[in-house]
Amino acid sequence: GAVVSQHPSRVICKSGTSVKIECRSLDFQATTMFWYRQFPKQSLMLMATSNEGSKATYEQGVEKDKFLINHASLTLSTLTVTSAHPEDSSFYICSARDNSASFYNEQFFGPGTRLTVL
Amino acid sequence: AQSVTQLDSQVPVFEEAPVELRCNYSSSVSVYLFWYVQYPNQGLQLLLKYLSGSTLVKGINGFEAEFNKSQTSFHLRKPSVHISDTAEYFCAVSENNDMRFGAGTRLTVKP
Numbered sequence: 136g137a138v139v140s141q142h143p144s145r146v147i148c149k150s151g152t153s154v155k156i157e158c159r160s161l162d163f164q165a166t167t168m169f170w171y172r173q174f175p176k177q178s179l180m181l182m183a184t185s186n187e188g189s190k191a192t193y194e195q196g197v198e199k200d201k202f203l204i205n206h207a208s209l210t211l212s213t214l215t216v217t218s219a220h221p222e223d224s225s226f227y228i229c230s231a232r233d234n235s236a237s238f239y240n241e242q243f244f245g246p247g248t249r250l251t252v253l
Numbered sequence: 254a255q256s257v258t259q260l261d262s263q264v265p266v267f268e269e270a271p272v273e274l275r276c277n278y279s280s281s282v283s284v285y286l287f288w289y290v291q292y293p294n295q296g297l298q299l300l301l302k303y304l305s306g307s308t309l310v311k312g313i314n315g316f317e318a319e320f321n322k323s324q325t326s327f328h329l330r331k332p333s334v335h336i337s338d339t340a341e342y343f344c345a346v347s348e349n350n351d352m353r354f355g356a357g358t359r360l361t362v363k364p
Contacts, residue, residue: 246295
């Protein structure tokens with residue numbers, strides 16, 4: 136089956152620093168990737184939709200200048216949390232959509248990245 | 254836009270008992286439905302999905318779900334649970350390739 140990886144799996148950083156999270160589709164090409172955020176004991180909330188070669192589409196209430204998304208290739212999207220603060224601490228999960236299917240383009244999820252901002 | 258309601262935030266059950274986790278959705282068009290399981294500090298694992306065809310869908314780990322269009326439901330069931338089934342379960346609906354998740358149901362299996 137299709138595999139999506141994320142790196143790093145967990146990161147701890149100081150307040151004010153920037154953190155980059157990578158999302159890769161390992162065995163398929165993904166023109167569309169999605170970034171979700173999950174707070175403890177809560178559901179996944181879609182942050183943004185990342186399209187290869189174009190600007191990301193952000194959900195209402197998500198600051199695009201704080202959460203920079205780059206989808207430079209068909210297998211890689213990155214999320215950079217700029218000037219991170221403790222309230223940005225969360226579990227970030229990406230997914231990639233396999234657009235090669237003729238019927239339904241399924242999303243495959245990465246294992247998540249635990250960000251802790253001190 | 255579609256939305257998903259998981260009616261139970263927590264479901265405690267004894268080992269080897271049957272369980273049903275409820276999910277209702279709202280959508281104005283045809284949708285695709287999913288159940289995912291999440292173990293602590295891990296990502297999502299797909300249990301099963303309904304795209305079309307038979308309304309009874311069988312998934313991994315002995316789980317199954319039934320799509321009921323008239324009741325807009327997609328409840329997850331397992332006839333006999335194990336301790337290892339303790340996890341968070343998410344129902345999700347995809348409409349026009351836009352996936353939305355329910356709030357989750359915490360299944361706790363007790364010995």
